[in-house]
Amino acid sequence: MISNPRINGLHEIPNVLSAEEADKLSNAIDNQHFREWCPEGFDRRNRVQRYSGKDMTDHFGWVFDKIVSASDQANVALRRPLELVITEHTPSSCRSIVNTFEQRELCPCQQQQQQCQCYVAQLTLVNNGIYSVEKPVGRDLECWDLVEPATTILMEQNGVVIKTGESLWEWRGRISDIKDSNSCGEESSSVKGWKKGQKKLALSNKRSVTLSFRGVLPPEPSSLSKQMESCKLSEESEPQVPLAKLLTIIVTTSPIRSNPSTELLERTFDTFQFAGSEFAYECPKVIVCDGCRVLEDDTGENTDSDEKKDDDPPKITRKYANVKQTLRNGIATVDQAKNYTELKKRLHKLCADSQGTQSTFSNTTVVELEERHGYGFALRHALYNCVETPYVCVIQHDRTFMRPTPIQEVVSAMESREDIKYVGVSMKSNLNYYDIFSSKYSRRACTELKTMIIRPEELNISGNRYGPNGHSIANMVEPPSEKRRKLRDIARQTYMASHQNIIYEEWVESMSSSGANQDGFHQLSLTPTLFWYDNTHIVRTEHYRDFIYNPVFKMVARGGFVEDKLSPIIKRSCERLGLKDGHAKFGCYLLDDHSGDVFTGHLDGGSYNTAGLHVKRNASERS
Incomplete structure (x- = not known):
C-alpha cells in the first residue's frame, strides 16, 4: 500500500486482483449477470449498477475480502460497506468539469467530532482512470479558493484507492480522464482529441469501470422548517398593489431589414392586450434600441456620424455572410444604419403621440444606445437606468402574445x-x-x-x-x-x-x-x-x-x-x-x-418583410 504524501488519508493499493480475476469480474458486470446498467449522473452520461445488503455480499463479497486483506498491511480498518456503486466511465462522461465531495453532508461522527471510520474504496477495472482532486479553503461546493493547486491521481487498473479522513471529507474531485493501461505515457483522447492513425470507433469504446465500496454513514436528517418557511404562502391578505406599480415592460430591438417601418413593433405591442388592459396601457414601457457597427461603403469613406475607433471596418465571416446573420451580429450597411436611425425617429414620434391616449405605446420611453451592446448588455442598460419597479417583463421585438396570458396572477404568485x-x-x-x-x-x-x-x-x-x-x-x-x-x-x-x-x-x-x-x-x-x-x-x-x-x-x-x-x-x-x-x-x-x-x-424579426418589401422583392424577381 502506498500513502499519498500530499493528501492525508488517501491510500493506493496496486494489483489487488489478478488479471484473470479482473477479466472474469468485468465480463460478469458487462454481461449484466447480476444487474442491468442504469443511466445515471446528472446528464445520464454514466451507466451505473447499485448493490446493497445480501446481493452485494453474495456477488462481490470476495472482492471486498481481497481489499480488506490488502489494506490490513497498512493498518487501515475497513468495516462492511453499506453500498456498492459500479460506474462506467467513458470519454463522454469525463467531459464534466464539476468537482464534488463524496457526500455533501458530513456523517454523524464528523458532525459530533468523534473518531470517524467512514471510507470509500474504489477498485478500477478495464483501463486506468485519472482522478482530479482539489482541496478548497472551506468545505463548500462553491468555494473557489484552494489550499493548494489541484492535482491528479492515477487509479491503476486492478488497483484500489481508499479514501478516509481528510481525503474523504475535505477534498473534492471527479474522474476526469481515462488512460489506456497498455499505452504508457500516452495522453488520453478525451483531452487531446483523435490522434493520427487512430480510429474514432475504437476510441469511442474506450472505458474504465470503478467499483466503489462505500462505508459512509448517511447524514442525520435535518429540519426542513426553514426551507418550508420560505415557500409558505402569505396567510394574511394584503391590499393588492396595481400592476403598473410593480412591473416595467422592457422591449429590446436592433437593426432588421424591415426598418424604417415600425410595423413589427406595432404588431408586437398590439398583442399586449392579451396580457390585460393594465399591462397594455398603464405599465411603464421601455424600448431599448441597441447600437450597431456600420460597414464602410465601397469608397472606404465612413458615413457613420460617430468616428470609428479602428481603421478597418468590421470583419464578416462566412457564418455572417447573409443579411439576417450580419444584422444579428450587430453589423449594418450604411443604408441599413440610415433606416435604423429613421426607425428610432419614428418610434420617438409614435410614443410621443400616444401619451394620454388609449394606445399600447402610451407610457413608453425610447432609449437609444450609441454603441452595440448585444441583447444581454442592452437589457442590462435598461435594468440599471430605466427601471424603478420590483419586477420586469422582458420582451424581444418579434415575440408576441398569442392568447390571454395571466401576467397579473404570475406577479402575484x-x-x-x-x-x-x-x-x-x-x-x-x-x-x-x-x-x-x-x-x-x-x-x-x-x-x-x-x-x-x-x-x-x-x-x-x-x-x-x-x-x-x-x-x-x-x-x-x-x-x-x-x-x-x-x-x-x-x-x-x-x-x-x-x-x-x-x-x-x-x-x-x-x-x-x-x-x-x-x-x-x-x-x-x-x-x-x-x-x-x-x-x-x-x-x-x-x-x-x-x-x-x-x-x-x-x-x-x-x-x-x-x-x-x-x-x-x-x-x-x-x-x-x-x-x-x-x-x-x-x-x-x-x-x-x-x-x-x-x-x-x-414573428422572426430577422426575416420579417413588410408589404413594401414584398412588392420590391416580387418586382426584382420579375425583372
Whole structure:
C-alpha cells in the first residue's frame, strides 16, 4: 500500500486482483449477470449498477475480502460497506468539469467530532482512470479558493484507492480522464482529441469501470422548517398593489431589414392586450434600441456620424455572410444604419403621440444606445437606468402574445413566494419541458424535478379562463394557413400524451377530493427549468441586477444573449449542488396552463418583410 504524501488519508493499493480475476469480474458486470446498467449522473452520461445488503455480499463479497486483506498491511480498518456503486466511465462522461465531495453532508461522527471510520474504496477495472482532486479553503461546493493547486491521481487498473479522513471529507474531485493501461505515457483522447492513425470507433469504446465500496454513514436528517418557511404562502391578505406599480415592460430591438417601418413593433405591442388592459396601457414601457457597427461603403469613406475607433471596418465571416446573420451580429450597411436611425425617429414620434391616449405605446420611453451592446448588455442598460419597479417583463421585438396570458396572477404568485425569481411564458420549443428534461437527465433527476413543480394558489384561476376548454384558447390567434392549423392540432395531441400533461392529470386526480379544477377554477403550474429562455419572461429586478448581472460572476457576455452563457451555468450549479439547491439560486420556472397551446409566438424579426418589401422583392424577381 502506498500513502499519498500530499493528501492525508488517501491510500493506493496496486494489483489487488489478478488479471484473470479482473477479466472474469468485468465480463460478469458487462454481461449484466447480476444487474442491468442504469443511466445515471446528472446528464445520464454514466451507466451505473447499485448493490446493497445480501446481493452485494453474495456477488462481490470476495472482492471486498481481497481489499480488506490488502489494506490490513497498512493498518487501515475497513468495516462492511453499506453500498456498492459500479460506474462506467467513458470519454463522454469525463467531459464534466464539476468537482464534488463524496457526500455533501458530513456523517454523524464528523458532525459530533468523534473518531470517524467512514471510507470509500474504489477498485478500477478495464483501463486506468485519472482522478482530479482539489482541496478548497472551506468545505463548500462553491468555494473557489484552494489550499493548494489541484492535482491528479492515477487509479491503476486492478488497483484500489481508499479514501478516509481528510481525503474523504475535505477534498473534492471527479474522474476526469481515462488512460489506456497498455499505452504508457500516452495522453488520453478525451483531452487531446483523435490522434493520427487512430480510429474514432475504437476510441469511442474506450472505458474504465470503478467499483466503489462505500462505508459512509448517511447524514442525520435535518429540519426542513426553514426551507418550508420560505415557500409558505402569505396567510394574511394584503391590499393588492396595481400592476403598473410593480412591473416595467422592457422591449429590446436592433437593426432588421424591415426598418424604417415600425410595423413589427406595432404588431408586437398590439398583442399586449392579451396580457390585460393594465399591462397594455398603464405599465411603464421601455424600448431599448441597441447600437450597431456600420460597414464602410465601397469608397472606404465612413458615413457613420460617430468616428470609428479602428481603421478597418468590421470583419464578416462566412457564418455572417447573409443579411439576417450580419444584422444579428450587430453589423449594418450604411443604408441599413440610415433606416435604423429613421426607425428610432419614428418610434420617438409614435410614443410621443400616444401619451394620454388609449394606445399600447402610451407610457413608453425610447432609449437609444450609441454603441452595440448585444441583447444581454442592452437589457442590462435598461435594468440599471430605466427601471424603478420590483419586477420586469422582458420582451424581444418579434415575440408576441398569442392568447390571454395571466401576467397579473404570475406577479402575484412571485410576490407571495420568494423562491420564484423568473417565470418564462411558454413557447413552441419548451411547451413539453418535462419531456425535454427527461430525455437529457437521469431518472433520479426527473423524479426530483417532478417534486419541484409549483402550483401557487394565485394561479388557481376562476372563470373557465384557462385549460383545454378555457376562454384563453377560444380567443387565441388563429394560424394564417390550413397547414399551420394542422400543425397546431398535432402539437396539441402530442402535448396531451406527454409526461408534462400526464403528471398534471395525476395531480388533479390525487387532489379531486379537495375540489381541484372544479366550479370553473383551473390550476396553472410552474415547471422548473435549467434553461434561461430569453423569450418573454417576468423576473425580479433585483435578481437580474444583483445576481445575474453581478460582474463578479460573469454570467452574461457582452454582445451575446443572456441564455447562451447563463444556461450552462445553471446546469453546472445543479450538477454541483444537487438539483434542488442548484436550481434554487436561479429560481427559474415555465408557466403552463395544460391546454396544449403556447402563450407566445415568434414573428422572426430577422426575416420579417413588410408589404413594401414584398412588392420590391416580387418586382426584382420579375425583372
